[in-house]
Amino acid sequence: MATLGGAHKKHKVTVIGSGNWGSVISKIVAENTAANPQLFERDVRMWVYEEQVTVPEKSKYYDPSSQFSTKPHPLSQLINHFHENVKYLPGIALPKNLIAVPSLEDAVRDSTILIFNLPHQFINRICNQLKGHILPFARGISCIKGVDVTRDRVRLHSEVIGSTLGIYCGALSGANIASEIAEEKWSETTVAYDPPPKDSKAPTPVHTTQEGDVIPDGVVDLAAVDESIETNTPYKPRLVSLPSEYPPLDHRSLKLLFHRPYFHVRMVSDVAGVSLSGALKNVVALAAGFVDGMGWGDNAKAAVMRVGLLEMVKFGQYYFSESVRPATFTEESAGVADLITSCSGGRNFRCAKLSIERGVALDEVERTELNGQSLQGNLTAKEVNEFLKAKGQEDEFPLLTAVYRILEGSAKVEDIPHLLA
Numbered sequence: 115m116a117t118l119g120g121a122h123k124k125h126k127v128t129v130i131g132s133g134n135w136g137s138v139i140s141k142i143v144a145e146n147t148a149a150n151p152q153l154f155e156r157d158v159r160m161w162v163y164e165e166q167v168t169v170p171e172k173s174k175y176y177d178p179s180s181q182f183s184t185k186p187h188p189l190s191q192l193i194n195h196f197h198e199n200v201k202y203l204p205g206i207a208l209p210k211n212l213i214a215v216p217s218l219e220d221a222v223r224d225s226t227i228l229i230f231n232l233p234h235q236f237i238n239r240i241c242n243q244l245k246g247h248i249l250p251f252a253r254g255i256s257c258i259k260g261v262d263v264t265r266d267r268v269r270l271h272s273e274v275i276g277s278t279l280g281i282y283c284g285a286l287s288g289a290n291i292a293s294e295i296a297e298e299k300w301s302e303t304t305v306a307y308d309p310p311p312k313d314s315k316a317p318t319p320v321h322t323t324q325e326g327d328v329i330p331d332g333v334v335d336l337a338a339v340d341e342s343i344e345t346n347t348p349y350k351p352r353l354v355s356l357p358s359e360y361p362p363l364d365h366r367s368l369k370l371l372f373h374r375p376y377f378h379v380r381m382v383s384d385v386a387g388v389s390l391s392g393a394l395k396n397v398v399a400l401a402a403g404f405v406d407g408m409g410w411g412d413n414a415k416a417a418v419m420r421v422g423l424l425e426m427v428k429f430g431q432y433y434f435s436e437s438v439r440p441a442t443f444t445e446e447s448a449g450v451a452d453l454i455t456s457c458s459g460g461r462n463f464r465c466a467k468l469s470i471e472r473g474v475a476l477d478e479v480e481r482t483e484l485n486g487q488s489l490q491g492n493l494t495a496k497e498v499n500e501f502l503k504a505k506g507q508e509d510e511f512p513l514l515t516a517v518y519r520i521l522e523g524s525a526k527v528e529d530i531p532h533l534l535a
């Protein structure tokens with residue numbers, strides 16, 4: 115076999131999640147593993163949260179004489195049979211080298227690259243289930259738009275994944291409405307990846323406690339996790355180095371994994387900026403939907419977006435001052451471009467708008483309109499508010515706070531101009 119600088123193994127890729135965006139990213143990645151056989155195993159596994167699904171009548175695969183159309187089957191079976199996710203990405207052909215796998219353990223076995231792409235409320239549980247089942251030198255990329263918040267601290271999902279699993283995790287985020295990318299309409303994205311230098315290619319796996327004791331493979335350095343929680347600083351795992359049989363995992367190889375002619379990747383190092391902007395813009399998109407639902411017009415929506423962008427930057431500067439690069443919010447697809455597209459056609463925007471037009475709760479619109487897909491802005495608004503309230507800083511983030519208050523019923527959309535004054 116041809117070798118790449120001595121490497122003779124290839125990277126195996128797993129996508130954890132198979133919703134609307136999970137399925138699109140899986141499609142992209144499977145196209146690229148097939149196109150780059152020198153670096154990647156051809157087959158990509160996609161973990162499916164199993165549910166029973168019947169092929170819907172509007173699907174081109176609907177056939178009243180077929181058992182798939184008359185009685186429910188496991189979704190993973192349907193995906194592997196039709197090469198389409200008939201529930202979460204209907205009408206889009208998935209590559210044949212994308213394999214749907216319902217067992218989390220089987221899906222991640224021997225994978226060196228783990229791509230996390232599921233609604234953020236499920237990630238803690240999934241990471242706990244993954245403990246002990248992944249390669250200790252695996253690397254992660256989080257496509258999740260949300261943050262992990264308690265009253266005392268706010269963490270990025272890349273940090274949650276990294277600290278729970280003892281691996282390095284970067285982030286992918288951008289102006290990426292999944293349905294458009296599924297149809298291969300051109301868009302950009304931002305991938306942030308900045309592992310510690312030791313990640314380069316040290317010959318021996320090194321995973322030690324702060325005292326220098328070697329930790330067995332796959333075991334998380336709990337002392338370092340505790341330290342990061344106490345000091346509210348990013349967890350820096352003592353990484354197990356990638357064995358030299360594998361090609362290096364760097365900006366070049368990750369770009370090959372994600373970049374397509376219709377999906378242009380910019381590689382950066384600001385994981386905090388990329389992750390945070392993706393999370394917070396969902397809350398701003400709700401505000402944009404609220405004012406649009408009132409029929410207030412484009413100027414009102416632009417005002418909400420302006421204030422929202424400033425609060426996103428400020429949040430990063432306050433709580434991730436050591437790591438965030440403020441320019442990410444204004445220069446990258448993951449920042450202002452994502453804000454614009456999300457406030458134009460994203461699910462958070464559309465559902466918030468409908469909730470005002472119909473006079474019903476946002477949760478109700480989510481349930482009736484999204485067929486199992488999940489809004490993230492409502493949960494993020496609540497989580498972020500809990501944190502800001504505990505810090506006594508609600509007033510410094512009037513838009514984030516207004517969205518929360520509208521959702522919980524203590525403010526009205528009509529109050530927005532006054533609340534932002």
Ligand SMILES: NC(=O)C1=CN([C@@H]2O[C@H](COP(=O)(O)OP(=O)(O)OC[C@H]3O[C@@H](n4cnc5c(N)ncnc54)[C@H](O)[C@@H]3O)[C@@H](O)[C@H]2O)C=CC1
Binds near residue numbers: 132233290490
């Ligand atoms: N859909 C989009 O256009 C985009 C979404 N994102 C982000 O990507 C992340 C994933 O979003 P989508 O793939 O669109 O998800 P989705 O909104 O389609 O959510 C449905 C997914 O959640 C899964 N699920 C339901 N209950 C579950 C449980 N208990 N445990 C685990 N999984 C469960 C379903 O099986 C399904 O795969 C989110 O953070 C979202 O903000 C980012 C860019 C674009």
Ligand SMILES: O=C(CO)COP(=O)(O)O
Binds near residue numbers: 396
């Ligand atoms: O993140 C997105 C676009 O970049 C999609 O946002 P929604 O979840 O609101 O659809």
